């Protein structure tokens with residue numbers, strides 16, 4: 001009770017919540033209180049604005065050496081749905097982008113034979129044909145892989161990517177920043193310490209990044225909260241995170257889902273975790289409600305739970321759809337604007353850094 005009282009007091013006065021206070025709020029389970037509190041924080045940070053972006057996703061390959069049990073996207077080379085874009089394919093993909101795109105988002109699997117130069121050249125091609133477009137590319141998981149296959153340090157890998165045209169780093173692959181959890185869901189991926197170290201290095205080089213959490217699988221609630229605090233601590237240190245995104249785990253078509261008989265968490269949990277994360281991460285300005293993960297109706301509701309961004313139009317999303325997402329693979333600007341307007345918030349188109357377009 002004492003923890004809950006101090007948590008409520010801090011929310012009223014703007015104080016910083018501890019791990020135990022966040023856990024007490026989780027246990028209290030008062031969804032409308034969390035919504036109202038998170039919405040107030042959102043409006044203090046970004047007023048009546050809700051952001052969206054006109055972006056496109058490019059996945060260079062789904063052939064992966066990591067074989068994580070959480071993943072429905074990856075496969076082995078030779079599988080009938082395996083694909084790997086050659087540079088000519090990347091050129092074709094960027095040549096036919098519609099005008100008005102302000103961000104290209106590139107994330108991929110860890111291909112067992114492609115070298116680091118392949119990824120650098122892919123970025124250079126995007127930069128050559130879309131010189132004014134932001135390139136939000138590669139998660140820390142991929143950066144660690146590039147360091148391993150090239151023998152370079154994280155800093156050298158990041159410098160080369162910045163020179164090629166990368167303007168910000170993707171925030172994925174964090175899952176839950178606990179080695180116990182990672183040992184179960186993705187043992188061959190980078191460790192929690194490595195994920196944070198890549199982000200720290202990127203921020204020190206002036207490369208801003210997003211952050212994420214994937215929840216609703218084998219983690220404890222305390223591990224979720226500790227994950228948030230690790231992000232908050234790094235943000236205190238560097239200030240380099242732009243936005244936070246929460247991903248509920250989609251168990252369909254995954255070995256992890258099958259092994260632990262997992263079901264996707266419900267919308268209550270989606271919205272509760274979003275609001276709690278907004279309250280816990282007092283040093284993050286932006287929270288995305290990623291409509292592909294949440295579905296459009298829940299993403300719209302998320303705007304009353306602390307989110308200030310519906311992310312983008314996407315074009316063709318592959319990774320989450322491989323895990324059974326039922327949302328469409330892309331959306332029009334008109335539809336995104338309509339969804340925002342219905343909430344009485346103001347739709348605002350943004351670039352990767354939340355500058356108004």
Ligand code: SF4
Pocket residue numbers: 064065066067068070071072073074108109110141186189
């Ligand atoms: S989650 Fe990423 S690293 Fe793991 S198997 Fe899938 S694509 Fe590969």
